[in-house]
Structure formats: structure tokens, C-alpha cells
Amino acid sequence: MSFRDFPAFRDLRAFIRFLEQRKLVARISEPVNLVHEITEVHRRVLVAGGPALWFDKPVRTDAAVEMPVLANLFGTPERVAAGFGVGLARIPELGALLAALREPAPVDGFKDAMGRWPMLRAALATRPQNIPRPDCQADRWLGDNVDLARLPIQTCWPGEPAPLITWPLVITRPPDSAPDETSRMNIGVYRMQALGKDRAIMRWLAHRGGAAHHRAWARRGEDMPVAVAIGADPATILSAVLPLPETISELRFSGVIRGERPRVAPALTVPILVPADAEIILEGYVSATETAPEGPYGDHTGYYNSVESFPVMCITAITMRRDPVYLTTFTGRPPDEPSVIGSVLNDLALPTMRQQIPEISDVWLPPEACSYRMAIVSIRKSYPGQARRVMMALWGMLPQFNYTKLIIVVDEDINVRNWQDVAWALATRMDPSRDLANLGSTPIDYLDFASPEAGLGGKLGIDATNKIGTETRREWGKVLQMSSDVQRKVDAIWQKVAATIQKGAA
Numbered sequence: 001m002s003f004r005d006f007p008a009f010r011d012l013r014a015f016i017r018f019l020e021q022r023k024l025v026a027r028i029s030e031p032v033n034l035v036h037e038i039t040e041v042h043r044r045v046l047v048a049g050g051p052a053l054w055f056d057k058p059v060r061t062d063a064a065v066e067m068p069v070l071a072n073l074f075g076t077p078e079r080v081a082a083g084f085g086v087g088l089a090r091i092p093e094l095g096a097l098l099a100a101l102r103e104p105a106p107v108d109g110f111k112d113a114m115g116r117w118p119m120l121r122a123a124l125a126t127r128p129q130n131i132p133r134p135d136c137q138a139d140r141w142l143g144d145n146v147d148l149a150r151l152p153i154q155t156c157w158p159g160e161p162a163p164l165i166t167w168p169l170v171i172t173r174p175p176d177s178a179p180d181e182t183s184r185m186n187i188g189v190y191r192m193q194a195l196g197k198d199r200a201i202m203r204w205l206a207h208r209g210g211a212a213h214h215r216a217w218a219r220r221g222e223d224m225p226v227a228v229a230i231g232a233d234p235a236t237i238l239s240a241v242l243p244l245p246e247t248i249s250e251l252r253f254s255g256v257i258r259g260e261r262p263r264v265a266p267a268l269t270v271p272i273l274v275p276a277d278a279e280i281i282l283e284g285y286v287s288a289t290e291t292a293p294e295g296p297y298g299d300h301t302g303y304y305n306s307v308e309s310f311p312v313m314c315i316t317a318i319t320m321r322r323d324p325v326y327l328t329t330f331t332g333r334p335p336d337e338p339s340v341i342g343s344v345l346n347d348l349a350l351p352t353m354r355q356q357i358p359e360i361s362d363v364w365l366p367p368e369a370c371s372y373r374m375a376i377v378s379i380r381k382s383y384p385g386q387a388r389r390v391m392m393a394l395w396g397m398l399p400q401f402n403y404t405k406l407i408i409v410v411d412e413d414i415n416v417r418n419w420q421d422v423a424w425a426l427a428t429r430m431d432p433s434r435d436l437a438n439l440g441s442t443p444i445d446y447l448d449f450a451s452p453e454a455g456l457g458g459k460l461g462i463d464a465t466n467k468i469g470t471e472t473r474r475e476w477g478k479v480l481q482m483s484s485d486v487q488r489k490v491d492a493i494w495q496k497v498a499a500t501i502q503k504g505a506a
């Protein structure tokens with residue numbers, strides 16, 4: 001039993017075939033350079049809401065390129081939803097499932113979730129399937145044959161120091177786990193700067209799952225075994241990006257989304273499992289001690305990150321399927337692919353937010369504000385001061401709002417996804433001397449160079465709700481609205497009126 005609208009996609013190829021049937025993949029036979037040109041083509045197509053891009057002839061001046069490149073896979077919200085197995089309209093249902101997993105009383109919440117979603121019980125309880133001779137190990141580059149330069153790794157923006165693996169699914173486990181203990185595995189996407197044939201920099205931010213595992217291995221003085229999948233079935237990719245509760249492994253959760261048990265196989269040279277149907281796998285160890293300066297690279301804010309040191313991975317094997325395709329993307333000023341995914345994750349997270357703060361009607365983290373730095377929240381307001389309570393609750397209770405430096409609270413009649421509505425609320429329901437809540441020295445994204453200190457900065461809440469009770473002594477405005485009687489009458493004559501207008505315009 002599964003909530004899916006679409007069949008299970010066992011691998012990336014099955015998903016591509018599905019998209020091709022719907023004319024959502026464009027094959028590009030023109031040679032396009034991996035240095036900057038793929039980014040520029042991708043950027044233009046993404047802005048236009050265009051298809052996934054299959055580059056048959058990616059080229060690079062300094063090396064022969066052996067395989068095609070796939071970009072813009074999740075370039076529209078509809079394709080992201082399809083990756084989850086559903087039409088866009090059913091994303092909130094999937095969000096309700098995630099909310100149940102996060103119930104504050106975990107035991108009851110979990111039981112309840114199990115009752116409501118029998119397939120969840122089946123999927124989370126089922127161990128992944130071990131696949132002998134997995135497709136992802138059909139071709140093997142070992143020893144001296146390990147060479148990152150043979151992969152079509154993109155250089156996205158001018159001034160970047162080296163090719164960058166942009167869609168790696170980085171698989172790690174803590175040192176006190178067994179190699180096949182899939183429930184303790186973490187999968188996250190952390191960009192990787194290529195350093196020659198067999199080394200790459202692992203750029204995980206300090207609060208990521210992979211970074212926490214690495215700290216635990218480093219405390220023991222041991223290098224950490226790691227596997228990196230490039231190109232996998234959409235459920236595995238999207239699970240890696242989802243902010244899942246710590247207690248739920250991305251691999252197991254991918255089975256819930258896919259409606260099929262995850263298929264895994266032992267890596268050839270390191271003690272860890274890999275997704276059996278992935279296109280390409282890098283195996284190796286992340287050093288307990290060695291770091292290297294990473295960047296500067298363009299990131300999702302639209303700026304270059306400053307150079308910082310991150311741990312180095314030594315690659316012991318590169319394995320792949322026959323005729324693999326290399327999955328890539330770029331990050332840059334929104335819209336980019338992560339911001340499109342973010343807009344779907346916004347709706348996926350809504351039921352969780354409503355569960356914690358029931359008066360919330362809708363929330364929008366505008367992609368153009370980097371998907372998390374600003375939030376517009378509408379509430380069903382019933383008492384004075386409620387907008388501030390909601391701001392505090394969002395900042396205090398929900399980790400995804402840690403770095404949200406501006407929250408605008410509006411009433412339920414305002415569409416949070418429509419800037420014209422929000423501007424009207426700000427212009428008519430907000431007074432700067434009363435309705436701003438300004439906090440200093442709060443946690444801020446350390447990538448935010450506008451904050452006075454790295455990692456520490458201000459937050460601003462704007463209450464643009466109608467003021468009620470003791471919030472105002474003035475007579476408050478009454479919203480203009482045509483009577484429903486008049487609307488009905490005009491509806492009845494509308495076709496005739498519209499035809500007359502059209503005739504006049506012709």
C-alpha cells in the first residue's frame with residue numbers, strides 16, 4: 001500500500017523515462033562546455049520553467065569526457081513532486097505524514113502515524129535489501145585507475161578554483177555502528193571540490209549529519225569511511241535533502257517515499273553500504289586531520305562564499321553502472337534548483353508548523369530571499385499580542401527558522417505568497433513605532449555577511465496584522481468588499497459585458 005500517484009522509480013533511469021514520456025526532458029546534442037556553459041544553459045531553462053536537460057556532448061578543453069550529463073532534474077515544483085511520487089496538489093498529504101513523525105509525544109505520535117499510514121510501518125520496519133552484483137558496480141575504477149578528471153564535473157561560475165561535484169549524496173555512519181546498520185546511516189548533499197585524481201574536499205556545514213559523524217570518528221583518531229552516490233532514484237535524492245528528524249535514516253525513509261525497499265550493496269573498498277542502483281559511486285575515507293581551503297564557490301545566496309578549510313576525502317574506488325549519466329546542478333542567486341526544491345519543502349513542512357503553532361494558516365519562505373532568510377506567516381488572530389507570540393514560537397521552536405532574520409505576520413485574508421497582498425498589509429495594518437520586534441545577538445547563518453559578526457546577528461519581526469483590543473485605541477479600518485448580491489448579478493450579465501468589451505477592443 002502506498003500513497004503514490006506514480007509507479008515506483010527504482011533508479012534515476014526509470015524517473016527519466018517517466019519524464020521523457022511527458023516530454024519533460026530535452027536532449028541536447030550540441031557540444032556544451034562543462035566550464036560555465038552548462039550553468040548558463042541550465043540557468044536560462046530553469047528561469048523559463050523548462051525541462052530537465054540531457055547533455056549528450058559535454059566538453060572540456062583539458063580532458064576527454066566519457067559520459068552524458070543530466071541537469072535541471074528538479075527544475076520545476078511539479079518535477080520535485082513527481083520525484084516524491086505524487087502530483088503537486090498532494091504534497092500537503094505527504095507533509096502530514098512527516099508531521100506525524102515529529103509529534104512532540106513520539107511514542108503516541110508514532111503509533112498514530114503507523115495507524116494512519118500502514119505503508120509507513122511496512123517501509124520503516126523493513127530492512128533494506130542486499131543486492132549481490134549491484135548495477136552500480138558494473139564498472140570499477142580501482143587503484144591507479146581512480147581519476148576524477150574522467151568524470152564530467154562542472155565548473156559553474158567564473159573565478160572558481162576547480163571543478164565542483166554539485167549533487168553528491170554523501171553517505172556516512174557513526175563509528176559505533178555496524179557497516180550494514182542502515183538505520184544509523186546519514187545521507188546529505190554537501191558539495192565537493194575536486195583536488196586532483198583521487199581527492200576532494202567535503203564541504204559540510206558544522207550542523208550537518210555528515211559533519212557530526214566525522215567529529216565522532218575524528219575523536220577516535222580514525223579516518224571515516226564514506227561513500228558518495230552521484231545520480232540515484234529520486235526518492236533517495238529527495239530524502240537526502242529533506243530535513244528529517246535525527247532518528248529517521250534518509251535511506252529507510254526513501255523506501256517510504258518510493259513504496260519499495262531500499263536496495264543496497266557493500267562498497268568494494270570501505271565498510272559502508274551504497275545504493276545499489278545509483279549511477280556513480282565514489283568510495284573512500286574522509287581524513288580525521290587533513291583539511292584544505294575550499295572555494296571560493298558561488299552559492300545559493302547569489303554570492304561567492306569566502307574560502308574556508310574543510311576535511312579532505314581520499315577516493316579509493318569509483319564504480320558505476322554501464323552507460324552512466326552524471327547528475328549535476330548549479331547553486332546561485334535564486335531561482336536555482338535548490339530554491340525550487342525549497343518551495344516544495346515549504347509546503348511539505350506546513351503541517352509540522354501548524355502542529356506546533358495551531359493558529360498558523362499559511363507560511364511562505366520566498367525562494368528569492370534564499371528560501372529561509374525571510375518568512376511571511378498568516379495567522380487566525382484572536383487576541384492582542386498574538387503576532388509576536390507566533391514570531392517567538394517560530395524562532396524558538398522550529399530549527400528551520402533559526403536563520404530567518406525577517407518574519408512578517410499577516411492576517412488570514414492576506415495571501416502570503418503574493419507580494420502585492422503583503423505590501424498592502426504592511427502599508428495599511430502596520431505602524432513602525434508599535435509593530436516592529438527587534439532582537440539583537442541571535443544565531444544567524446554564518447554565510448550571511450550582512451550580519452555584524454559571523455554567526456551572530458539581529459532578527460526583525462513585523463506585525464502587519466489588524467490591531468485588536470488593547471493593541472489600538474483608534475477606530476480600525478474596514479476592508480472594502482462588494483456585496484455578494486451585486487457580485488451574483490454581475491456574474492449573470494458577465495458574458496455579455498465581456499463580449500461587448502472584446503468587440504470594442506477588436
Ligand SMILES: Cc1cc2nc3c(=O)[nH]c(=O)nc-3n(C[C@H](O)[C@H](O)[C@H](O)COP(=O)(O)O)c2cc1C
Binds near residue numbers: 166
Ligand atoms: C544542490 C544542493 C547543494 C547543497 N550543498 C550543501 C553544502 O555544500 N553543504 C551543506 O552543508 N549543505 C548543503 N546542502 C543542504 C543539505 O544537503 C541539506 O540541508 C540536507 O538536508 C542536510 O542533511 P543532513 O541534515 O543529514 O546533514 C545542499 C543542498 C542541495 C539541494
